[in-house]
Each structure stands twice: as structure tokens, then as C-alpha cells.
Amino acid sequence: MWQDLEVTLKKLDKKQLKQKPDQGNLGFGVHFTDHMFLMKWNREQGWHDAEICPFQDFNISPAAMVFHYGQAIFEGMKAYRGKDEQIFLFRPKDNFERMNSSAVRMCMPRLPVEKVFKGLKALLYLEREWIPSAPGATLYIRPTMVAMEPMLGLKPSGSYYFFIILSPVGAYYAEGFNPTKIYVSDKYARAVKGGVGEAKTAGNYAASLMASEEARNAGYTQVLWLDACEHKYIEEVGTSNIFFRINGELITPPLGGSILPGLSRDSVIKLAGQWGIPVVERRLTIDEVIAASRDNSLQEAFATGTAAVISPVGELSYKSETYLINEGKTGELARKFYDELQKIQFGEKEDSFNWSVRVC
Template sequence: MVTNLTITQARPDEVKPKPDESALGFGKHFSDHMFTMRYTQGVGWHDLEIKKYQDFSLAPSAMCLHYGQAIFEGMKAFRGANNQIFLFRPKDNLQRMNVSANRMCMAEIDVNQVLEAMKELLRLDQEWVPRAPGATLYIRPFMIATEDALGVRPSKEYLFSIILSPVGAYYPEGFNPVKIYVSDTYVRAVRGGVGSVKTAGNYAASIKAAMEAQALGYTQVLWLDAIERRYVEEVGTMNIFFKINGKLVTPPLNGSILPGITRDSAIQLAKDWGLEVQERQIAIDEVVEANTSGALEEVFGTGTAAVISPVGSLFYKGHTITLNQGRTGALSQKMFDVLQGIQYGQHPDTHGWLEPLCE
């Protein structure tokens, strides 16, 4: 139980009809309720509320609108056997939110208190956790600076909220490799900047490259390091892994990429299976050469949305590089099956990653 949490349920006439689970897409529908709390410097977090999903009112001078103090997280609730609902490593997401808050000079949250409030919200809106295979309830915690003042400095007031959105299976037509565009024009983040935290501006800055890649028929952008444009960083909203000569290689957490929770889970599972995992710099030229020599066995991305996304080809400097003959590799498939199996409570959770939502 969360102390000081006020719950005001939507009236029966305010409850929304559930969307068709076969056409959920991503981020189009929102559940009946939301969680909010406010922060005031000198007071701390207050006014913890679960209430019907509704608009915020903000001053035109609210600091988030001008100086970009805005952070968020993304995680999912899964409906397993016997209608049991599971969360996957939720504390890791909330702890990462505090790392983001710290970097952006925003107020940190009490992870246990917010997790309990999130569970209350999920219990109230549990009918919104989809039943269709692969469909999930996406959970979006976020925080914005709300003080009505101009001037570049930390806001003295914040709004924290959690909203819920039922989302469709990421692979409705099957688990197919994606085509990725390697950007050597735009960069995403630089060491010492904010690339390693989930702040809104990182995503705003990535849209132009993503649009240009999509116009050429590519699903996502692979970012290279901002200084030499040489070392692989990450892909859109995923971290990236290469299997080379039987070893799993992934870029290190060097301060410009997001420390993905799926990345960490994939590393731990790979080690469980006896694979050598190298967290090290990997140049795009090394990837191209390893592919030419046959040493590159497979490439996959990791992230909450897709879990695992096999990469079938890379487009770099005018050339298409086909990977693993454009097919899903055995390790990508196993990683996907095991991780998704754990998330739905169907596979042994040997690391204690799963958190059941108790009644």
C-alpha cells in the first residue's frame, strides 16, 4: 500500500471501450486511469493521485516547454497463463529514471513508492493488459519541469506521471530481419552529453535521420560515434549486438548510449549459455570486414519494444551489406524465445527478473 495515495476511479460513463486487440499498433490507445504526483522544492513529492486519464494544465511559461527538462521510461506488463500479470525488471527502469533525473537536474523519485503506485494503477486497469498473443500493456512513466518561470536553471517544480497504452505484437507477421541505415551525416549523442539518459531531446534530435532512412526504405538508423564517425553506438531505440567468430560483441556503456535493460538481460543470458561476451568498441569497418570474411555470424538489436530484432542488412556509404543471407540467426531466435518466454512467465526466471502483479 502506498501511503498518501488518493484513488478516484473513472465513473462508469467515463470508462472507455477496449480497442480491437488485432489492430492495436503502438501508442494509439490509453487506459482509463493515470498516476500523477507533484514535486515542490523544499516540500518533496506530494499529491499522489490515481485518477481518470485526462489532460494536464500547464502555464505557457512551464519550464519543460522552453528548456527541455523532460525524461521518460518505457516498460511493459505481460499477461501470462491463468491471467497472471507480470512486470519485467520494473525497478531497473525506475532506477534508470533516477539516473536521467540526476543528469537533467530534476527531482529523483522514491523507486519503491513509485513501483507500488504503478502496481495500484495496473490493478485498477488490469483489463487493459491485452490477451492477444504478443500484445502487451506499455507503461510510460515520465517527468516534466512545471515551474512557471523563464531562465535557464533547474525548475523548482515537477510533474511525474504514469500512463498505460495497450500495444500490439511487435511481430504480427513473424520475426523478420530489419534493414538498417548507418548514418554518417547525423550524430545522436556525444560522450559527456545526455545520450546515456532517456531525455526527450535525444529523441527529437534523432527524428530527421530516421525520416531520411525511412524514405529510403530502412526501418531504423544505426548511429556511429559523434567524434570519429567510426565506432558503432546503438540503433534507434535499441542496443546492438554482433556475433563474430562465436563471440558476442556489443558497444560498451561509454556515456553516449542508453544502458538498455534488454541489453543487460541479453548479456546475462548469453553468459549463462557459455558464450563469451565482449563489451568493447567496434568500428563499422570491422563489421564490414567480418561480414566479408564470413566471421560475422549474426546481428541483432535489443530493446523493450521489439525484445530482439534481427538485422538482415546494413546500408553504409552507398552500399548494402547483407548479413547472414538476410535471415534470422539461431542466437537471435533463441534470445527472443527465451527472453519473451521469461516475460510471459513461461520460461524459468533464473535471474529473478519477473515481478508478478498480485491482487
């Protein structure tokens, strides 16, 4: 396997391996596996020195450009342990292609998708004992690229590290698959058209921290972002895309440069089409949602993303008023999409879209 990949393997001795965490208390992004994937890039050699190596700290110059000019992009993926101990990935090449789109926007080098995908599969094979078997638990996969050139001067870096680390995780939200409470922010802006909102870059998440902290302090799980210009059009929820079911129609904001093109979002749209459920991608104001809540035409709302898959929304807070959605209960479509995606991801159901990839 390893010889065909052009990837060096540096494997820990069994005595050096970590003790596996309790699967009933994994949290999210707290524990990390024994090994990682690492590959380097510079202008002279391109991508080189690909290796699977022990999980390790980096020796980075304080002048590394990632610290000063923010060239950092990443992705979020998961590995699933299905029946008969089979291991599955969900739309992995789409994740790497989206990472390449982020790289282009951030003036960073594109990844060789096939090579990286093979490297990921080899890493997962090596670390397969870390993939949880507890219900709902998965192995979270974090591919990341950062600028490494030590220089103070605003320009694209001349060198980069690309790495993949793995983390066994439980539910993303403490609520699990139960309705979350969402705080609508009309004070802060996450991204603007023409900016980097459609790229999965670190700065987007740094920009969201202040509003997220204020929401948590007020007892809310996430922030519902409005557009940066008029503060009235709905964009996305925290790290997820958002859907509203109004009068039987499923509505989600269109992709227009300020919203991340979520793969879970795309999967929901495709599943809805297969089931004959009308989906409309259009601009939707917060006032329209509030009005629909008041006249009971707002039937349900849910967010979509890799970490939580489907996250039902049971309550909105806007301008100091709260609005219950579906009496604070999980909606019919949210449950249906969640169940269907989980069955596909864990290899429990035929996948007509060929999204699921068996690793081993």
C-alpha cells in the first residue's frame, strides 16, 4: 500500500501509542490520534516530502506569514464505522476540491486531490482503531494548509504546509440531535460579497467569535448571520448553512460569494429533489421569517454542516424577542434528512448519489 503512494511512513512503536479515550465522553476536537499526514510546498519543488508521521508540534518561525497575513484554510470531514467494521468517508473528493477553491481565493497552491485522497485513506487505515463504534460518534478529519515563509511583507507566501489531523468526536452540540436556540445578530458582520466568505479560511471564523461569545453568554447555541450591507437578509448559521420551511416550501439563501458552499447543504438540496420536495434558493429577510413565525406558516428550520450534520432550530432571538419554531420541537424534514444522511454515511443504505466511499 505505502509504496504505491509515494508517501513516507514513520510509524510509532506500539509502546508509544496513546490510550484511546472513553467513547462515552469524547467531546468535540479534544483528542487526537497517534499519526498525521504532512506534505510541504515551495516554488522550486512544488508539493513534496509527503509523509504519514507521528502527531507532532511544528517548529515555526515567529515571522511565518500565517501569523501576520492570515493565509490559512481548512476543511472538515468525517470517517464513519459502519456494519461489519467497514470504514466510510462521505464526499471526500468534494471536500478537497472545495479546499482547492479556497486555496485559489487565498492565493495558495492547489492540492493534488488524488494523491492527498490516497494519503488520507492510508492514514485512516493506520488509525482505524481510533474510529469510534459508539452510536453517533465519528472520527473528525481536519485537512489544513498554512503559510510558512518567514517574511514580513504582504504577498503570497513562498512555502506552505498541508497536513491532516484526526480526532474522535461525539455530538457537536451538547443538545445532540435536539432543537438549538439561535441568536440573530444585526450588530456584527461575518462576511461581505467580494470578500472571502465563500472560502473556508481561518479569518472568517475569527471574525465570528465576538458575536458567538455574546450569543453563548445570553444562553444561545449559535449566531444567525445577516448580510453585511443592510443587515436584513439571512446568510448562514455560525459554521453551518440554514434552511427554513415556510408554507411547505424549503428555502435557503443563495450562494453569492459571502456564504460557504456547504456539502451538507448541497446534499440536502439533492435529496429533497429526489423526494419531490420543492427547494428554493432565494434571498430571505429576517422580517419575512419573523412574520412567518407569527402567522404559523414557519413550519421548521434547521442548519446543515459536517460537524452536526442536521441541527434543528427550535427558537430564534431577534431584537430582544424570542420566537418558537415548531413549538420548539424537531421538525419532520430535519429528522428525515438527518436519518437519511446518517444511513448513507454509515453505509447502512444504498447510496444512489455515490457519495459514500468505503476505505477499508
